[in-house]
Amino acid sequence: MLEIILKSIVIGALGGAAIAAGAARMFHAPKLQGMGAFRTLGEMNACNGDPISHFSFGLGFLITSAAAALGTGALTQDVLHRVIPNWAASIVTRGGKKENLQNPANMLIAGAFIGMIVFVLLNTVSSLVPVSIATVARAILTPAANNMINLVMPLLFLWAALDSGKTTGLWSISLAGVMMLVSGNSLPGIIFGILIGNTAEEKGYKAKSTRTLIAVVIIMILMIAYFRGFHTKFLAMFGI
Missing domain, CATH: 1.10.437 (Apoptosis Regulator Bcl-x)
Structure with a gap:
């Protein structure tokens, strides 16, 4: 010990x-x-x-x-x-x-x-x-931990995004849906939305930093979708 x-x-x-x-x-x-x-x-x-x-x-x-x-x-x-x-x-x-x-x-x-x-x-x-108790704990607590990360935390962040204003809320909801489809976890999308929304509200959409951030987020989402094979699933929906 x-x-x-x-x-x-x-x-x-x-x-x-x-x-x-x-x-x-x-x-x-x-x-x-x-x-x-x-x-x-x-x-x-x-x-x-x-x-x-x-x-x-x-x-x-x-x-x-x-x-x-x-x-x-x-x-x-x-x-x-x-x-x-x-x-x-x-x-x-x-x-x-x-x-x-x-x-x-x-x-x-x-x-x-x-x-x-x-x-x-x-x-x-x-x-x-003890090992025996750890085995039981893994069966019970691991699903609870996953629910905390996949369900509770996204809701808390989305709540914070909606409280930040319409622009931040709209970006967060939109990107949360996209990331849920792409990765099965909406939390990264909500965080992306908070960053883009706050930047847009402070500097406007014409600012270089806002456009750069949007471009970076889009590229990251596309890369995640590609490496997770989302594009093949998407095309398969249309029989392609």
Whole structure:
């Protein structure tokens, strides 16, 4: 157990520091090279620097990650991409200091601290569970975790998109439907819609940044559709 804790502290600190700093650096792209995931940036933008929103968002995925750890003994990508950066953001934005969200140094320190806690928690919990119980947990909790990701989270993000205005809501609904058809998960489409909608509302459709973002999203969706073989299914519907 002591070995697991020590390794979790080291790996959690290194991984948490890197992913949190990388998420902050993405706010400065293209002037600085970003190291984070595109979806992480979109989800953190959706929380808009509100400490409670960042904490509750990370908490939701901590629960699903804990379920996966109990059922399979492995940590999911949500730990690094969603839990740690959002909890780090929750710490650095306390007191209304939203600007700290874009500060790689502050996020690095907070991410290292959160990484140690999260890794120790998840790794020790999973190591204490007997194999027989873990098998039962996998059968029960894994479907619940999937429902959380595939059903609950898209609805929460869509709700936030609709509250942001007609433009953001329309883009989110439209792209959510497209991504549901293409990938079976509407959440990426909702995030794309939030990004495009907010950019369009702030800068207008004639702005170069808005047109570039729309073009990038379209290209990404087409690539996802191609590599998932959606085009063959679409053509098959018409007997081609």
